[in-house]
Each structure stands twice: as C-alpha cells, then as structure tokens.
Amino acid sequence: MKSNHANGSTVIIGGGLAGLVAANELADAGRPVILLEKASRAGGRAQSAVKNGATLNFGGHALYRDGALDRALKRYGIRPSGSSPAASGFAIWRGALAALPGDPLKLAASRLLSWPGKIELARFMTRLRRIDGDAIPRVSLREWAESTIREPMVRHLLYALNRTATYSADIDSQLAGAALRQLRQALTSNVLYVDGGWQSIVDRLRERAVRAGADIRTESPAAAILHESGRIAGVRLADGSRLDAPGVIAAVPPAETLRLLQDAAIPSLRRWRDEALPSTAACLDLALKRLPAGNRHFALGLDQPVYVSNHSRYAKLSDNGTIVVHAMKYTGSGSTDPDADLRQLELTMDLVQPGWRQETAARQFLPHLTVVHDQPHIGRSGPPPGPEVPELAGLYVAGDWAGHREMLADAAAASAQRAAARLVQ
C-alpha cells in the first residue's frame, strides 16, 4: 500500500455540508485538513442543478434563520441573499383547495374548521410560540397531540406544519419535544429561500475553506478507515494509497462509516446505524415558463403528505424568467412506489397549477431522496450520536443524523462544529 503522509492532518470523509463546515472550522483553527469527497463536486444533498437556465435544488430547500447552519455561515462572513416566504397559501383537503388559516381573517372565514376548532387553533398557535420542547415528556408527536388537542382538524394542521418544518411524516416515532421546538423555530424566525439555490452556499463554504488552507479533493473516495489498538491510524483511498492521520471526521451516514470500518464491532456506531429513523422524500422539481394560476404560490396537503411551493417568488433562481416550483411528497422512512408518488405529485400540480405541463421548461423527478439519515425519535436507546466514537480514539462523526438538538442541515452544521471543536481540544 502506498503511504502518503498527511503530516498530522485531520482527514474528513465526505464533502457535504457537514464535511465543508468541519473543514472551515479546522482550517480556521490552524489545523491541516484534507477533505475526501467521492463525487466530482462537493455539496452532497445541498447541491443544485442548472436546467434550461433554472437552478433546481435537490428538492425544495429552506435555510432556517438563526439555526446552526445560518449562524455558522454568519460567523464565516457568508450571507446568502434571498427572502422569507409568507405564511399564507392553500390547504389541500379532500381533493380541493381551501385557504390556509394563516392569519386571523382567514381563520375566521375558514371552511376547514368549526368554531371550537378555530378557537383551539388560535390558542394553539399562540402557545406554540412559547412552548418549551424540553419540558415535554418523551412521547411521540401523535401521542402528545392526541392528549393535548381536541379538534381533529387542528391536529391535521399541526401534522402538516410539522412535515414542512421537519420533513418527517413519522409522527408515531418522532419525538414531540424536538418536533415542536423545530416548528417553533420555523414560526418565530422563519426560513430563507436562497438566491442561486443551495449551491451558492456550498460554493462559498468550499471556497472559504480552501482559502483558509483546507485541501479539498473531489473524486477521492475513502475505501477504509484504518485503526490500530483502539486508535485511528488513517484512511485508505480507493486507489489503494494510504493517508496516515491521527484524527478522522466521518461526515458520511452511519452505515457508510461502519462499512469503512469493515463492520468492526463498534457498539455505539452499530447502535446509531440500527436505531436510525431516516426521513425520505419524492421530489418533483420544476421550471415553468409561466405560473398558470398566478396567485397560488404555496399549497400544503392536510390529508396527504404533499406540498407545492413557488421558490422563485422569494429567491432568484433563473436569469430567463422561468419560475422554479418544488412539489414534494414526504415519504417517511418506509419504501414507496416511485410511479405512484410521481402520479400523486403530478395530480397535486394539476390541482394547484392546472395547465403546468404545457408551461414546463425543465423538470427533475428524484423519487427517493434521503432528507436526513436520522432524527430525534422514541426508538433511540441512548444519547444522540457523536461527536466522538467512544471505542476509537481519534474518530469523530458529523452529518444530519448526528444532531443533538438540531435537525436537518442545522444538525449537519452543528455536529461538524462539535466534531471539529473536540478534535482541536
């Protein structure tokens, strides 16, 4: 095996948001760092594709204002432009559209709710803004909602809002406290639809890390994490060469981390992999020449786990005037039927934007995207993953599955910061 001394560098495996944040943190701390990314470009699931002049994220993405990623970007001097979506739009209920009761007038006029339901929803929304997720017992969101909210329609609205805030449809497993904390954050701080798509965040994180001294290598898959006597020794690359390194951050999913360790008997990693509850989505990402129903920018399924959002209303995503619309089905953690999901998304678009097919300038259908590899849920038997792997000195984990209190890309960023900080210590 060729040996390639990394001169005490830390090796980061994975160039998604977690790997890029870790690279920035370590380079800022003056540590030599090599990042290995197997794909031809960095970014992982935060990349965007340009199709026919329009920038399409891999499924609709929104940056949580004041979340861990937003705060990290601010600290790095990266300020994505864009704007925040309005809290108005349509609900999809029994195959028809109805106004979402997003403000007092719409609530009063809503056909979705009875008067007791309207009162309960108004009270619940006020309460949600003050709710302390940590004070909620360790129960699922459904269990919490059924013991707290009387009106079924108010519960439907809560579950639908929760899907948009957490991307999770597993209300029987999702921890109520964590879900409500995320929902509260989304309602109080809002989100940002980013100009130029999330690729603009990826590009700036990458450029900054390189300027700070990180060595970012694309098309460089790690083949194995090497260890001796309970300590990390380095990484073997797919071409057979070896990078000697005393510290490794695995910014890849838990199953991939275990594969790289040749399924070694490492109980904590096995537990993180076996207990993980991923969230997946089927995404129909569209660039439309024109919006057939110009006043319909957002629609949220109440009795089906779908949503449609016009991201171009709030972010610049094309130079030629095409309008980027993301339609998504939250497919939970189970397997789904891609043809049926596509049909459901197309029918949803028919309802929200009749005539959209004739206006389509570009489209991508991504039938089975993993939104997160794990999330806070009742099936976890121990503390959340990372930052260190207790059985192997020098091995740290990061990624959206290694959140402690954070979710989604915020979990990726926060776990990367924790791993880098522990390594620097």
Ligand SMILES: Cc1cc2nc3c(=O)[nH]c(=O)nc-3n(C[C@H](O)[C@H](O)[C@H](O)COP(=O)(O)OP(=O)(O)OC[C@H]3O[C@@H](n4cnc5c(N)ncnc54)[C@H](O)[C@@H]3O)c2cc1C
């Ligand atoms: C449809 C969808 C919508 C989303 N919406 C939002 C949102 O609105 N807000 C939000 O905050 N988050 C959102 N997310 C989640 C967010 O995109 C992810 O949490 C985040 O991008 C994950 O980053 P990561 O670095 O943990 O993982 P990844 O992006 O998966 O990065 C892992 C990287 O490791 C590389 N890799 C794997 N194995 C190896 C190996 N052996 N050697 C070298 N490299 C390897 C992969 O190629 C990849 O680039 C969404 C995700 C999806 C899919």
